[in-house]
Amino acid sequence: MVSLAREVKKNGVLECWSNGRRDPTFQYSDIPVPHYSSTPLLQSSRGCSLISIRGLRKWFDSRRGRVEALRGIDLEVTEKEFCVLLGPSGCGKTTTLRCVAGLERPDAGELEIAGTVANSVARGIYVPTEKRDIGMVFQSYAIWPHMNVFNNVAFPLIKGRHRIPKDQIAEKVRAALKLVQLDGLEDRPATDLSGGQQQRVAMARAMVTEPKILLMDEPLSNLDARLREQMRVELKKITKAVGVTTLYVTHDQAEALSLGDKVCVMHDGEILQIAPPHEVYARPASLFVAQFVGEMNFVKGHVTGPSQVECPLGKLSLSVPTGISVSSPVTLAIRPEHVKVNAADGFPSGLSGNITSKNYLGDTALLEVEINGVTLLAKLAGDSELAVGQQAAVDLPAHRWHVFP
Ligand SMILES: Nc1ncnc2c1ncn2[C@@H]1O[C@H](COP(=O)(O)OP(=O)(O)O)[C@@H](O)[C@H]1O
Ligand SMILES: [Mg+2]
Secondary structure (H helix, E strand, C coil): CCCCCCEECCCCCEECCCCCCCCCCCCHHHCCCCCCCCCCCCECCCCCEEEEEEEEEEEEEECCEEEEEEEEEEEEEECCCEEEEECCCCCCHHHHHHHHHCCCCCCEEEEEECCEEEEECCCCEECCHHHCCEEEECCCCCCCCCCEHHHHHHHHHHCHHHCCCHHHHHHHHHHHHHHCCCCCCCCCEHHHCCHHHHHHHHHHHHHCCCCCEEEEECCCCCCCHHHHHHHHHHHHHHHHHHCCEEEEEECCHHHHHHHCCEEEEEECCEEEEEECHHHHHHCCCCHHHHHHCCCCEEEEEEEEECCEEEECCEEEECCCCCCCCCCCEEEEEECHHHCEEEECCCCCCCEEEEEEEEEECCCEEEEEEEECCEEEEEEEECCCCCCCCCEEEEECCHHHCEEEC
16 A cells, blocks of 8 residues: 655655564664764766666575675666666565665665766765655655645755756746646645556656656556556657656566666676567577566476477477586567467467367467477457367477476
8 A cells, every 4th residue: 555654854755664664673873873974975977878887786684684685786877768677576675776876775786877876885975865866656645645746746856966946936837747647737736646656647747846866656556447558658758858867676677678778687686687678578688588578488497409409299399598507497488469370270280289278368368288298378359269188280499499407
C-alpha cells in the first residue's frame, strides 16, 4: 500500500522510511557518516555523460554480518538517456540509486554527476544530496498528507537550495502539474488523491525544480496493472518531452524493456549486461539474464563437437561460444516465439512432438509441446488451429538457440 511521508531531512530532501526498505527499523542516522569533504566541486573532462559511475562498492555491516550490496558497479548514463536498472529484489538497484542521490555513501569507487565529481572515496569527496542537481520519485511517493496538491509540488521551491521568489512559485507549480496532467487539482487535499494521482504529484514535485537528472525507484509498483501500463507510456513521453536524464529502477522486466533506452540487468550487486532493450532480449549475455528477461525454454545438454550439442532433443548443430570446450555441460535456451509448430507434415526435417496444452490468449496462443520427454513452450498466432493431443512437427531454427556454459 501507498504510505505517506513522515519525515523531512534538515536539508529539505524528502524521504520516507516506512515503505520500500526491507529493514523498517533502519534510520538514515544509523549509517556511519564519513568525514564530510569541503573540497570544491571538481570539473571532469567527460563529454555528454551525465551520470558516470566507476567501481562503485557499498557494503552494510549488521549483526548478521556484512552484506555486499554493490560489488563494483560501472555505468555511464548520457544526456537525455532513459536508463533502467533491472533485477530481482535485493540485487542492489535501490542502493545504486541512493548512491547517485547522495543518500548512501559508497565504500569504494567514484561517481560523477553532470561532469562534477559527486563522490570519490579515494579522494574523500562527498557532495551532499541538496547540492546534486537531481529530482527523485520513490515507490512510496512520499506525499505530504497535510498539504494540498499545490503545496506538495511547491515544497522544493519553498525549502532548500531551489528556493525561488514567492511570485514565481505559482507559475512553476502550474507548469509541473500541467506536465503530469493534474492541472486544475491544485487545491485538492493530498488525502483525496488516487494512487495514480499521488504518483503524478510525486513526479511533478520531482520535476518542478527542472533537474538535469531524475531518479525513480519503482515509481509505478503501487499502481494496478492497467494504470501502470498507462503511466509507463506517459512517463516516457514526459521525460522525453522535458529532456531529463533518467535513472529508473524496477524489478519488472516488461517495464524495463518498454521504458529504457538502455537496460542494465543487475544480479547480486553487479551489472551483468548493459544494452538497449532489444539487445538484452535478443542476445542475453548470461544464463541469468536469459532467465530474468522474457520467457525462455531451457534444455540441458553437453557439447559433442565444435558446433554440436547433444541434448534430449537429439544432436543439434549450433554455434557454441568460444571458451566452451567439447564435453562441457551447457544450457540451451530458445524463446517460445521461435519454437515453430505446425501440422504433423509441416516441417519434413523437423522434430515430432505432441501438443499437451493450449492456452488461447486472443492474439496469441501458448502451446506446450512434448518432444522426447522435453516440454517446450511455443507462442503461435491466436488463430492457430493446432489442438491438444495432436501430433505436430516442430522446427527449432539453429540461429535462434542460445548456448550458455
Ligand atoms: N540499510 C541497510 N542495511 C543493511 N542492509 C541493507 C541496507 N540497505 C540495503 N541492504 C541490503 O543490500 C542489498 C541490496 O539492497 P537494495 O539495494 O535495496 O536492493 P534492491 O533495490 O535491488 O531490491 C540487500 O541484500 C539488502 O538487504
Ligand atoms: Mg529496491
